Amino acid sequence: MKHNLLIVFALLFLAFLFPHEIIAQSPSIEKIEKKNNAKSSKAKISVVADELSKSLDENNESNIASNYEKLANEFLGKGDNAKAEEYFKKALASYTKLKLTDDKTRVTRSLAKVQESQKDYKSAISNYEVAGSMAEDKSLEKINTNDANRLRSSASPVAQESYVNSNIELLKKEKKSDEVSDAYVKKAENSLQQKKKEVAIESYNQALAYAKGKPAKIIKINNEIAKVYASDNQFDKAIGISEKLLADAKTKQDFTTQIKQLQSLSGLYFQKEEPNKAVDALKEAFALALQKGNSAEAKTSLTALTQYYNKKGNNKESLALYDQFVQNFDQLIHSDTTLIDAKTFQVSEDKIRQLEKEKSLKDELISRKNTFNYFLLGSIGLLLLFFVWIVKSFFAIKTKNKEIALQSLRREMNPHFIFNSLNSVNQFISENKELEANKYLTSYSTLMRNTMENSNKDFVSLDNELEQLKKYLELEHLRFQDKFDFKISVDPELDAERTMVPNMIMQPHLENAIWHGLRYLDTKGLLLLKVELISGKVVIRIEDNGIGLAKSQELKTANQKVHESRGMSNTKERISLLNELYKQHISFIIFEKTVPERGTIVEISCPLIDKIR
Structure with missing residues (x-):
């Protein structure tokens, strides 16, 4: 009999030590789980x-974070x-x-806090400091700093007290009742560390006042008061x-709390x-645990009872309790929802681990x-930047080529002008007209100097251009004074100092009018240069009453025809380049007057420009 009881005792002892393993090996565990799940909802943790x-x-990272917490x-x-x-x-x-600071x-x-409860003070201090550094609220920063300093001062309860009191006041202001309770x-x-039991009880009572709505915390605090x-x-x-x-x-029919409080009462009665x-x-605790299927608390109560009976040498009572336990063992295991919940959560946690691995992947x-x-x-992006750079470089080169071409065309303007001017000087000298030659040369040098100064400009002010053209016409008039007179007029609505016009665009046509139209007249002709503002555009009109285009063509030498043709094409090319480079709309036309009038008209039209990039 005694041998059988010892075997039972050993089996029960193993069952208590390794409850999860025994349950895991039970072939009916799935049936038990289904039955219990059908009868009651799963634990909140599950x-x-x-x-x-x-x-x-x-x-869903946001929900993952929230559910982990x-x-x-x-x-x-x-x-x-x-x-x-x-x-x-x-x-x-x-x-x-998720970068959610709060x-x-x-x-x-x-x-x-949870690390502190496990006495991992080093980690707790570090995390209190981190929480303080992240806190946007100054009070919360101070609360965390106080907790870090409190743990550093573990050897000095007096120093710790000041940090706790500081936190209590700060947490009250923040209206964090739950944390105020913890602080108390x-x-x-x-x-208690300072042997101030009355102050401790008072603080526990203050903690109870702030723990309303937290039954588990209220029970725990009351038990701490009872211990004091x-x-x-x-x-x-x-x-x-x-x-x-x-009571x-x-x-509330809270059977777990009933069992624990009966165990606490037992400890107090023993004391x-x-x-x-x-x-x-x-x-009573043991019986209630058996009845309500709480194997863990049944084990605790049974162990305490057997220890007491064994100490008293009352093995009979111990064996009676074990016998009672064995008789109720199957019912206890079948009705113990905590074991099923633990197993259910274990399954859920295994699934969580697997899902975490999948999420990580x-x-x-x-x-x-x-x-x-x-x-x-x-x-x-780099390829696009490279492509843009190539395109920009291409357009920059293209623009530069156009600028060079434009400059080249400007410098090409009527080389006969220099040649003819020098011939004029030579003619004056050969006729012993030194005064006229000197006057001509002086005006010519001034004109050439101004021309060179403007040689790198695509646009010049109307005032500057007309001044240059006037000097040029004065030189030509000095040579052909018996062949023509000239007149320059500017629309009063135009500001000649601000209005910009293409550089040296009019001079070739004035030269053509003199050399191929007016100088062949038997009588004195007239050359008009008129600049007007019409419909928001600057219109330049060069008009002469010379022999006209058709008659001029008959009288020209082969060299003169080539020169005039090049002069026209030069103007057209320059205007085309200016339009491309400056996005302007400059136009040029030339036509002969109708009978009975004689002569030629050149019109150059360009937008009203007061500033050039």
Whole structure:
């Protein structure tokens, strides 16, 4: 008989030590899970786990971060700080990826608190500091800094007290009731370190005042108060608190709290040296745990009872309890929802791990794809920039070529002008007209100097151009004074100093009028240069009453025909280049007067320009 009881004892001991393994090996576990899931909803922690799985499957980073944080808080509420830390870290990583500063600050503080609860002070201090540095609110920054400094001052409870008090005031201003409650708990713990039990109890009561709506926290704080009373041998007060908590749990039908409070009462009765009451409380806790299918608490109660009976040498009672446990074992396992919830969550967590791996691979693929896309876009951008540079260079070269061509055409303007001028000087000298030759040469040199100064300009002011043309006409008139007179008129509405016209565009036509029209007249002719503002355009009119185009062609030598033809084409080419380079609309026409009038008219029309780039 004793041998059989020892075998049972060993089996039960193994069952208590390795409950998950035994359950995992049970062939009916799936049936049990289905049955329990059909009868009741899954635990909240499993619901959050399912939500997390869904967000991971959808790769929704915002929901992933939020669900990691929710799951961490659920584990924190269950007292599983290691799991809470794990999921707070994951939430922090997701919020960091999303660049959500406020969320990062909040989770970093939560992570520091859970690390502190596990006595990982180095990590906690670091995270409190990080949370403080990220906080945009100055009060929150100070709160985190105080917590970091409080942990650094662990060897000095007095120094810690000032940081706790500072945080209590700051958290009250921020209206963070839950954190105010936690801060008062810290103050109570600090007071206990300083052997100030009354101050500790007062702080715990303050913590209770700010813990409204948090039943689990209220129970925990009350139990801490009971411990303080018990440590001061005020067992009646401690027992009174536990009994009140037990009564409240019975009213709310909170069986888990009932069991725990019965166990707490048992401990208090043992301390008070009332073992019978202690044993009664443990037996009640054990019976309730068996009835409600809470194997973990049944084990705790049974272990405490057997330890007491073994110490007293009452093996009979111990064996009776084990016998009771064995008889209810199957029912206990079948009805223990906590085991099923744990198994269910284990399945969910395995799924989460798998989805996390898949997400990591997806993120890596997306990262590689983005890197390739950025490289491709960068390459295309560089090619486009290179293409734009080539196009710009091409147009710059083309523009430069046009400018060179335009400059070349300007310098080509009527080389006969120089030759004829020198011939005129030579003629004056040969006729002993030194005064006329000297006067002509002086005017000629002035004209040439001004012409050279403007040689690199495509446009000059109308005033400047007319001054040059007047000097040129005076020189020609000095030579052919018996052949023509000239007249220059400018529209009074034009500002000659501001209005810009093409450089040396009129001179070739004035020269043609003199040399191929007026000098062949038997009588004195007239050369008119008129500049008018018509419909917003500057119209330049060169008119003569010479022999006309047709008669002039008859009298020309072959060399003169080539010269005049080149002069016309030069003008047209220059106007075409000016229009391309400056996006203007300059036009040129030449026609002969109709009978009975004789002569030629040249009209050059250009936009009213007062500034050139």
